[in-house]
Amino acid sequence: MSKLSNLIEHIRRIALAVVDLIVRFKRSTEKLFLPHEGRVKPEGDIALDALTARFPRYLRAAPGHVVCGRGWYPLVWDLCTAIEALEHLAMPKVGTVQAEERLGGLFIKIDSPSLLVRELARDIEHKAAATCEECGAAGSLRLGHGFAKTLCPDHAKIRKRPYHKMGELEPGQKTRLLFLDAEFTDLEYPQLISIALVADSGESFYCELANGWSPVGCSGFVLQNVLPLLTGGEFMQERSYAGPRLSQWVTDFGCPVRVVSDAPRYDWVLMLDLLLEAVPVNLCPAPITFYSDSFPELVPLLQEARAKSLQSSEGSQHHALFDAQALREAWEVMRLNVHPAILDQYLRQY
């Protein structure tokens, strides 16, 4: 038995080596004869558009078949090149290729009956397990609160940073409040799906993430109650775009801002994770936890305020933007009912 499996492993390696040779040959001919047609693999960073445009038959454009960090795009490129090369050698045509990050690993799904193609995919998956998903450098699995990621030491450091330093602020500057709500995949392994911030003065930020999560990782509750409410369209954005945009939105307040959240263990942590290295200096490093349960006498009022807010916005619960607006309304009710001295203490909590 072990002799047989040794033999199979041997054949597998030879087959992969042969494919590698074919790919190299294909690469050099493309470099020679088609250097300007976007067919040649770029050195270093690859844009998602360039990747999907190069292999339109396998990869649907974003947000579609490639749902992982850009550090893994070169691996997907290599895989598609290999498949293309095999097709030229009269292998049966391959359907779509899907590459998706899940629980720190790359999962590839290929519509093909060929064993060799599946072996190629498995090989790429194993390479991804040793490649930083953010930048493509050598990496390994890192575990943190709410995430499992394959990262290089540099990107792991950024993920780990628990707090950021707030910049120097002018004395007497008033702190503005931002009400936060986020939707995520699952309580056990939360991955951000959508995020909203509503300022005390009413301005809002909202986006839905095109990558970094997948329906497969969602709890039944989220599948049923959260995903159907997503707005989509222009609100659906890549994490690498949404993070800096959120950072800019917060920065533009030009004064200290502090986040109010009723679930900071999830929402706040996921927000910092989205901001990564772009945490604004005017963002207070600790959120205010809004424990509506701490004011039992206010509970009916708070519930009413939330219900009214949802009604007037014609939004639904479990949509981050409407929930953030409702949180703001509830806060307003609390603010009007508690003693100013108590409110002061509330605002000072760390």
Ligand SMILES: [Zn+2]
């Ligand atoms: Zn990295």
